[in-house]
Amino acid sequence: MKTTLQLRVNGISHSLTIDPDTPLLYVLRNQLQLNGPKYGCGLQQCGACMVLLDGKAHPSCMIAVDVVKNQEITTLEGISSGNTLHPLQQAFIDEQAAQCGYCVNGMLVSAVSVLKESPHPDEKTIREGLERVLCRCGTQARFLRAIKRVIR
Amino acid sequence: MSNPTRRAFLRSMGLLTIGFSLPFSDAEDLPGSLKKTPNINAWLEVLASGKVRVFTGKIELGQGIRTAIAQMAAEELYLPMHQVEVIMADTERSPNETYTAGSASIENSAIAVRYAAATARATLLQRAAQQFETDIEKLTLKNGFVQYRKQRKSFSELLNGQQLSGEVKMPVSLKPKRMYELVGKAIHRSEIEKMVKAESWYVQDLRFPGMIHARISRPPSYDSRLEFLDEKALRKQFPGLQKVVVKGSFVGIMGADEFEVMQAQQWLKDHARWSVGTSLPAPKDLVTYLKSLPGETKSITKRGTLSSNATWKARYIKPYLMHGSIGPSCAVAWYQDGKLQIWTHSQGVYPLREALHKMLDLPLELIHVQGVAGSGCYGHNGADDVAAEAALLAMTVPGIPVRLQWSREEEHAWEPYGSAMVFEVEARLDTQGRIQEWNYELWSDTHSTRPGGNPENLLPARYLEKPFLPKQNLEVNGGMVRNSEPYYALPNLAVTAHRFSGPLRVSALRSLGGYGNVFAIECFMDELAEKARKDPFEFRLMHLEDTRAIAVVEKLREILSKEKNAPGEGVGIGFARYKNTAAYCAVAARVRVIQRSMQVIKLWAVIDAGEIINRDGIINQTEGGMIQSASWTIKEQVKFDTRQPITRDWYSYPIFRMSEIPEVAVHVIDQPNEKPLGAGEAVQGPTAAALANAYYQASGGRLRELPLLLSSYREQSQKEN
Numbered sequence: 001m002k003t004t005l006q007l008r009v010n011g012i013s014h015s016l017t018i019d020p021d022t023p024l025l026y027v028l029r030n031q032l033q034l035n036g037p038k039y040g041c042g043l044q045q046c047g048a049c050m051v052l053l054d055g056k057a058h059p060s061c062m063i064a065v066d067v068v069k070n071q072e073i074t075t076l077e078g079i080s081s082g083n084t085l086h087p088l089q090q091a092f093i094d095e096q097a098a099q100c101g102y103c104v105n106g107m108l109v110s111a112v113s114v115l116k117e118s119p120h121p122d123e124k125t126i127r128e129g130l131e132r133v134l135c136r137c138g139t140q141a142r143f144l145r146a147i148k149r150v151i152r
Numbered sequence: 153m154s155n156p157t158r159r160a161f162l163r164s165m166g167l168l169t170i171g172f173s174l175p176f177s178d179a180e181d182l183p184g185s186l187k188k189t190p191n192i193n194a195w196l197e198v199l200a201s202g203k204v205r206v207f208t209g210k211i212e213l214g215q216g217i218r219t220a221i222a223q224m225a226a227e228e229l230y231l232p233m234h235q236v237e238v239i240m241a242d243t244e245r246s247p248n249e250t251y252t253a254g255s256a257s258i259e260n261s262a263i264a265v266r267y268a269a270a271t272a273r274a275t276l277l278q279r280a281a282q283q284f285e286t287d288i289e290k291l292t293l294k295n296g297f298v299q300y301r302k303q304r305k306s307f308s309e310l311l312n313g314q315q316l317s318g319e320v321k322m323p324v325s326l327k328p329k330r331m332y333e334l335v336g337k338a339i340h341r342s343e344i345e346k347m348v349k350a351e352s353w354y355v356q357d358l359r360f361p362g363m364i365h366a367r368i369s370r371p372p373s374y375d376s377r378l379e380f381l382d383e384k385a386l387r388k389q390f391p392g393l394q395k396v397v398v399k400g401s402f403v404g405i406m407g408a409d410e411f412e413v414m415q416a417q418q419w420l421k422d423h424a425r426w427s428v429g430t431s432l433p434a435p436k437d438l439v440t441y442l443k444s445l446p447g448e449t450k451s452i453t454k455r456g457t458l459s460s461n462a463t464w465k466a467r468y469i470k471p472y473l474m475h476g477s478i479g480p481s482c483a484v485a486w487y488q489d490g491k492l493q494i495w496t497h498s499q500g501v502y503p504l505r506e507a508l509h510k511m512l513d514l515p516l517e518l519i520h521v522q523g524v525a526g527s528g529c530y531g532h533n534g535a536d537d538v539a540a541e542a543a544l545l546a547m548t549v550p551g552i553p554v555r556l557q558w559s560r561e562e563e564h565a566w567e568p569y570g571s572a573m574v575f576e577v578e579a580r581l582d583t584q585g586r587i588q589e590w591n592y593e594l595w596s597d598t599h600s601t602r603p604g605g606n607p608e609n610l611l612p613a614r615y616l617e618k619p620f621l622p623k624q625n626l627e628v629n630g631g632m633v634r635n636s637e638p639y640y641a642l643p644n645l646a647v648t649a650h651r652f653s654g655p656l657r658v659s660a661l662r663s664l665g666g667y668g669n670v671f672a673i674e675c676f677m678d679e680l681a682e683k684a685r686k687d688p689f690e691f692r693l694m695h696l697e698d699t700r701a702i703a704v705v706e707k708l709r710e711i712l713s714k715e716k717n718a719p720g721e722g723v724g725i726g727f728a729r730y731k732n733t734a735a736y737c738a739v740a741a742r743v744r745v746i747q748r749s750m751q752v753i754k755l756w757a758v759i760d761a762g763e764i765i766n767r768d769g770i771i772n773q774t775e776g777g778m779i780q781s782a783s784w785t786i787k788e789q790v791k792f793d794t795r796q797p798i799t800r801d802w803y804s805y806p807i808f809r810m811s812e813i814p815e816v817a818v819h820v821i822d823q824p825n826e827k828p829l830g831a832g833e834a835v836q837g838p839t840a841a842a843l844a845n846a847y848y849q850a851s852g853g854r855l856r857e858l859p860l861l862l863s864s865y866r867e868q869s870q871k872e873n
């Protein structure tokens with residue numbers, strides 16, 4: 001069942017021997033020990049596991065690792081450049097946009113994806129871009145404020 | 153006139169009877185958790201590095217308590233924030249403060265830290281005065297050093313590397329508030345940086361060498377028993393499984409590859425055979441059914457006389473709600489050299505340890521329970537259960553750390569929900585439109601089945617060979633009657649509670665019975681205001697006596713006076729003082745009603761939580777509480793059939809998504825000379841009522857049953873037919 005495949009994550013190639021059906025999320029968290037993408041539902045319903053696939057936000061909890069082996073995968077760990085935080089990361093800190101913070105990965109990764117598509121999105125576009133990500137603490141108003149801070 | 157403190161205390165316990173007054177002198181009592189743990193070194197340690205380490209028995213749940221506690225310590229010790237580190241709930245390090253619950257962490261833990269730190273400061277200054285052979289007044293305190301002229305000594309030098317000993321004794325002289333540099337300010341929570349940088353922070357992020365993954369095989373209903381499990385076939389299908397554990401009807405599997413273990417769990421769902429179990433009642437009319445169940449009836453408050461010719465009546469209904477943590481419950485357990493260590497996001501590490509000790513029959517001192525941040529829980533979710541399951545499994549594989557992660561379906565289906573409730577209220581107005589009589593009855597299941605040292609409240613304990621079964625208890629308790637007495641001056645009043653034991657597993661959900669009680673009371677206040685031909689603000693103010701309550705309502709009125717509604721929109725309000733003794737909160741909601749649907753446009757809150765510790769912390773909690781409560785109120789309802797809860801994912805149990813999020817605005821009233829009060833739950837009830845009242849203003853339709861979206865749909869369909 002196991003095969004060896006190459007995966008490019010945050011600009012680094014990894015050679016992994018693995019069941020190719022394994023959803024990407026478990027490979028990122030277990031094999032590569034990343035903390036950004038989180039398990040929330042495993043059903044593509046909550047966005048906790050969001051990553052960028054070729055720059056576009058996509059849940060990683062159902063998509064098999066085999067399907068994404070030729071794609072550029074970016075996790076929350078990979079959105080900063082060196083020690084400089086991505087402006088959205090900085091804005092989340094400045095707005096104190098988190099309570100428990102479990103959803104922050106999905107919110108940030110989705111926001112990065114929105115801004116890639118259009119650098120000055122209107123509120124509706126931002127909301128649509130974050131629609132797949134659930135937050136139970138009710139921090140959404142702060143996430144919106146933080147994102148607007150960046151596009152101003 | 154009875155002593156206000158004592159009166160407030162009794163009122164919060166739901167025990168207030170009139171003409172009853174006790175002397176209550178608390179001038180020299182130790183505050184908060186110091187009563188139980190007065191030793192200074194239980195609360196703080198001076199480190200050689202110059203930092204001070206603070207211990208709290210509370211856990212960070214996203215409510216910002218870690219930062220508030222650090223602020224209190226730093227302030228009293230004249231330290232910058234980064235020189236204070238906080239150790240959270242840990243049975244080998246922190247004081248035992250039982251549960252992080254009821255918005256009581258500021259009042260108990262942070263206050264204890266404040267007094268312990270002030271005592272530490274006094275002791276350090278005394279030592280310095282001795283060592284420098286001078287007077288305390290000539291010393292200055294800065295960045296962890298005590299300075300005298302050109303000489304200075306660090307805290308740890310002053311103590312010769314030892315720790316502070318002794319107890320906190322009243323009176324303690326606190327730093328004067330006018331000199332505060334940290335308390336009251338919007339101090340950043342340092343863990344938010346960790347979150348946005350994806351650093352390890354949650355229990356889900358713990359990884360140990362050789363750690364294996366576990367999953368549980370769940371029965372098809374609460375009390376099904378395992379009949380047959382073909383372990384051979386299971387192992388053949390999943391050769392990587394390291395261990396299959398069957399203890400009675402408790403079934404767990406473990407292996408190194410998480411995905412394989414998950415597939416095995418799925419296989420077991422299809423192949424393990426279980427008894428059918430008792431069927432759940434899934435009545436057409438849940439309210440009549442719940443009201444018909446046996447249980448204690450208890451008078452909570454009675455004063456004056458009720459004439460039994462009430463003019464106005466209404467019944468309100470609240471369904472079962474779920475906590476719905478975004479990250480399902482998770483724990484790591486490691487049984488090594490006869491000692492068991494658990495990493496958990498439980499709200500009570502000590503009571504959990506006690507319950508585990510009884511369930512596992514393992515001496516208390518061999519169990520170490522350490523609190524780690526988890527996904528927000530808003531009460532008693534699956535945290536304790538998953539920790540108990542991980543413990544049971546880890547005991548079978550000594551030396552190997554075991555990580556157990558619940559699935560979305562497990563969290564949705566097995567967590568203990570917030571109970572359904574029914575409220576019936578009737579009132580009579582006098583000719584001036586004042587409430588003369590108020591007669592209120594409520595029906596509810598319990599709002600706490602926390603382990604509290606009892607294994608029967610841990611889910612897996614029910615399935616063991618020698619099961620610990622939950623005891624049938626039909627008593628009225630504090631959680632269900634929380635906020636059942638209106639905070640208004642009502643001359644003739646009766647509040648009666650009826651307990652039932654309902655079909656679903658239930659426990660503490662943010663604000664307990666307060667959410668439903670305030671919803672009912674504040675909707676009815678709005679209905680009465682209309683009968684009395686009074687404006688909703690005016691009507692509430694007519695019945696309020698407490699000046700702080702009046703101040704929050706008036707502030708809200710002032711804020712709204714500048715607002716204008718668009719067509720189809722309406723604004724409604726709600727007010728409560730949480731537990732009738734804690735934070736004061738008034739909320740306004742603007743909704744737009746279109747056809748069968750409603751949209752929440754904006755929510756405003758005015759909150760008075762006494763002395764402000766962290767301004768942004770209060771705002772964050774209040775904004776979040778309003779949005780969460782709006783989601784509960786508008787959309788949410790746990791559904792079940794005769795076997796099990798059937799709302800098992802985010803499609804069948806939808807919560808607010810980004811497109812539904814209203815704008816929010818919070819105004820905090822500072823009361824620097826009052827006690828600081830927890831703020832995390834104050835807004836839940838008022839928000840619910842404000843929304844229903846706003847719906848009425850927008851559409852003329854009175855919705856008395858939650859969730860509102862469903863009732864509005866029903867109401868509209870009736871109108872059309």
Ligand code: FES
Pocket residue numbers: 038039040041042043044045046047048049050059060061062
């Ligand atoms: S975990 Fe992937 S969408 Fe929920």
Ligand code: FES
Pocket residue numbers: 098099100101102103104134135136137138139214478527528
């Ligand atoms: S901040 Fe807790 S789920 Fe969003």
